[in-house]
Amino acid sequence: MKPLLAIAALAFVATPAIAQDDGSELPDDVQTAIVYGDDAAPDCPDGMICVVARLPENDRYRIPETLRFSTDPENTAWSKRVESLELIGNFGALSCSTAGAGGFTGCTQDLIRRAYGEKKTSEAVRFSDLIAAAREERLAEIDENAADEQARVEQIEREYLERLEKERASELPDEGADDLPQPADQTGPDEG
Known part of the structure; x- marks a missing residue:
């Protein structure tokens, strides 16, 4: 009875292994490749297992991650x-x-x-921090003052242009020179 049970147990254990074997052998040759961005994957020859890892384009020229964080003393x-x-x-x-x-x-x-x-x-006064804060305040005031200064300059320019227009429109001093009396002939002490 015991030999019969042993044969049945062996047959039961061997059945899944037989069911998995389809008669063809898987190749042991493996080819790996890393592809960046939208690059095409390399062709896989017959009889090889090809594994392709796709990484982002910006990782193309970076040091591989396995080497970046190495604790090896050589690195x-x-x-x-x-x-x-x-x-x-x-x-x-x-x-x-x-x-x-x-x-x-x-x-x-x-x-x-x-x-x-x-x-x-230290917690003491740091002049570099004080100077940086003063610069920030001054820059903020400069922006406010710049707008006021620009408005004043534009007003002065408008007034100047208005004066120029008035001067151009007014009569020149030489225009009425024909109506003026002629100066009298004067004889000097030498002419006599």
């Missing part, structure tokens, strides 16, 4: 590497330490660096 920026080297060897010349020759020479630089750091984070 560390030089500025970070130099910063780590500065922290490792913080002694000697320009270091503001008692260890090594010339350690005192960096104390002034360290003092200046700390002073600017405190100034940046």
Whole structure:
């Protein structure tokens, strides 16, 4: 009885595997491609599985996302590497330490660096902020004053043009010169 149950169990387990096999083998060759924007996908040769990923056009010349956020030490920026080297060897010349020759020479630089750091984070009066606020106020007043000034200039120009028109329309002093009496002949003391 036990061998009969074992044969029935094997037949039951093997049935789904037989049902899935259609006799053709799937190829193991896979071709992948990345297509940007509206570019056409490459042709897929017979007997290959082709996978095409479509990305936006603005990603064409960007660094791939897998490389953008890598934590690999080889991808560390030089500025970070130099910063780590500065922290490792913080002694000697320009270091503001008692260890090594010339350690005192960096104390002034360290003092200046700390002073600017405190100034940046302090709650004290910041003249740069005050100057920026005063500039904003002045620019707002300039816009208001500019309109008034423009109106005054246009009024002065209109008055000037009106005066010119009146002067052009008025009689010239030489026009009535024919009606004037002729001056008398005068003889000078030498003519006599």
